[in-house]
Amino acid sequence: MTEKQKTQWVLRLWRRLGRIPLRRLYKLSDFLAWVVRDVVRYRRDVVDHNLEIAFPELTKEERRKIAKDFYSYFCDLILEAPRMITWSEEEMKEHITFEGIEQILEDAAGGRNFTLYIGHYGQWEWIPSIALWLPGVTCAQIYSQLHDPVSDKVILANRQAHGSKSVEMRDTLRYVLSARQSGKPFGVGYVADQSPSSDKLHHYIDFFGRQVPTHVGAEKITRRLGLSAYFLDMHRERRGYWQVKVVPMPYDKEDNPDNFSLTQQFYVLLEEMIRREPAYYLWSHKRFKYEKR
Numbered sequence: 001m002t003e004k005q006k007t008q009w010v011l012r013l014w015r016r017l018g019r020i021p022l023r024r025l026y027k028l029s030d031f032l033a034w035v036v037r038d039v040v041r042y043r044r045d046v047v048d049h050n051l052e053i054a055f056p057e058l059t060k061e062e063r064r065k066i067a068k069d070f071y072s073y074f075c076d077l078i079l080e081a082p083r084m085i086t087w088s089e090e091e092m093k094e095h096i097t098f099e100g101i102e103q104i105l106e107d108a109a110g111g112r113n114f115t116l117y118i119g120h121y122g123q124w125e126w127i128p129s130i131a132l133w134l135p136g137v138t139c140a141q142i143y144s145q146l147h148d149p150v151s152d153k154v155i156l157a158n159r160q161a162h163g164s165k166s167v168e169m170r171d172t173l174r175y176v177l178s179a180r181q182s183g184k185p186f187g188v189g190y191v192a193d194q195s196p197s198s199d200k201l202h203h204y205i206d207f208f209g210r211q212v213p214t215h216v217g218a219e220k221i222t223r224r225l226g227l228s229a230y231f232l233d234m235h236r237e238r239r240g241y242w243q244v245k246v247v248p249m250p251y252d253k254e255d256n257p258d259n260f261s262l263t264q265q266f267y268v269l270l271e272e273m274i275r276r277e278p279a280y281y282l283w284s285h286k287r288f289k290y291e292k293r
Contacts, residue, residue: 003150006150007149007150007153007154010151010154011153014082014085014154015085015086017079017082018082018083018084018085018087022239022240025080026239026240028079029072029075029076029079030072032075032079033071033072033074033075036071036074036075037067037068037071042284043284044067046284046285046286047067047070047071047283048067049288050285050288051063051066051067051278051283053208053209053210054208066278066279069279070278070279070280070281070283070284072279073236073280074282074284076239076240077125080123080125080126080240081123081126082158083095083126084125084126084128084129084158084159084161084162085158089132092126092162093129093132093133094241095126095240095241096123096126096127096129096241096242096243096244097242097243097244098130098133098244098246099243099244099245099246100245100246100247101130101133101134103230103246103248104134104137104187104228104230105137107185107228108137108185109185111185112185112227112228113179113180113185113186113187113225114187114188114228114229114230115187115188115189115190115218115221115222115227115228115229115230116130116188116189116190116230116231116232117189117190117192117218117229117230117231117266117269118189118190118191118231118234119191119192119193119274119281120194120281120282120285121234121273121274121280121282122234122235122236122242123234123236124191124234125158126242127141127232127244128141128159128161128166128189129162130164130189130244131162131164132162132163134187136184136185137184137185137187138179138182138186138187139164139186139188140164140165140179140186140187140188140189141159141164141165141166141167141188141189141190141191142167142168142169142172142188142189142190142191142218143155143159143166143167143168143169143191144168144194145168145169167188169217172188173221175188176188176221176225180225188221188227189232190217192214192215192218192263192266193207193214193266193267193270195212195213195214195285195286195289195290196214196215196290198290200213200215201290202216203216203260203263204292205260205263205267206264206267207267207270207271208271210291211291211292212287212288212291212292213291213292214263214267216260218263219257219260219262219263220257222251222262223251223253226253229248229249229250229251229262230247230248230249231246231247231249231266231269232244232245232246232247233246233247233273234273235277236277236280247269249262249266249269251265
C-alpha cells in the first residue's frame with residue numbers, strides 16, 4: 001500500500017469516527033478512559049508526578065480525583081478531534097464559541113495583525129475553527145511536523161478543515177513576513193507551553209513555582225512586527241461544548257526584549273486557567289522534565 005493509499009484509508013476512518021453520534025462517542029470514551037488509566041496505565045507516573053508538583057497543598061485523594069477526570073477528558077479530546085473535519089460551520093460554531101472576538105476584528109479593521117497564545121488545555125484541536133469567526137482574516141497555527149507522514153497529513157487536513165492554515169515551526173518567520181507583505185490582515189496562533197528539546201534550554205519561566213524551559217519565538221516575532229497579542233482562555237460548559245474567552249495581553253514595546261515579559265504574562269494566565277479547572281490540562285506531558293533546580 002502506498003503512502004497516498006494509507007492516507008486515504010486513515011482519513012476515511014477519521015471521518016467515520018467524526019460521524020459517530022456524541023452520546024455513543026462518550027460511552028466509548030468512558031470505556032477507553034478506564035482502559036488507558038487502569039489497564040494500560042498510560043503515563044500514570046508522569047500524571048501523578050506533575051499533579052504533585054502543581055498541587056502540593058492537595059491531598060492524595062484530591063489529586064487522584066483530578067487524575068481520573070484528566071483521563072476522561074484526555075479520551076474525549078482525542079475522540080472529539082475528528083469533528084473538525086465532519087462538522088459544518090454551523091455545528092462548529094455551536095460547539096465552540098469565542099467571547100470577545102470583536103477585539104480581534106477591530107484590530108484587523110485597523111490594519112493591526114495579531115498573535116494568539118494558547119496552551120495544551122481544553123479542546124485545543126478545535127481552536128483553528130476561529131477562522132470561521134474572523135471573515136477576511138488569514139488565520140494560521142504553528143505546528144511541529146509529525147514523524148509519521150500519514151498521521152501528519154491527517155492532522156493537517158483536520159486542522160485546516162475550516163479555513164485556517166498550518167505552518168511548520170521552522171517556517172514561522174518566513175510565513176509571517178510573507179503574510180505581512182501581502183497587505184491582508186492575519187493572525188498566527190502558538191501552542192506556547194510546549195517544552196523545548198534538551199539542546200534548546202535557553203530561557204526559563206516560573207510555572208507552578210518551578211523554573212521550566214520555554215520557547216520564546218512567539219514573543220520575538222510579536223515584538224519585532226508590533227503585533228497585538230491575545231490569550232485564549234478555555235472553559236468547558238459541558239462535554240462537547242467549549243467557550244473561549246479572548247483576553248488581551250498588553251505589552252510595552254519599549255520593554256527590554258530579553259525580559260520576555262509577554263511570555264511571562266502567558267504563563268501567569270495559563271496557570272490561572274489550569275488552577276480554575278485542573279483536569280483539562282495535558283498532565284501526561286513531561287513539562288517539568290528539564291526544570292532548573
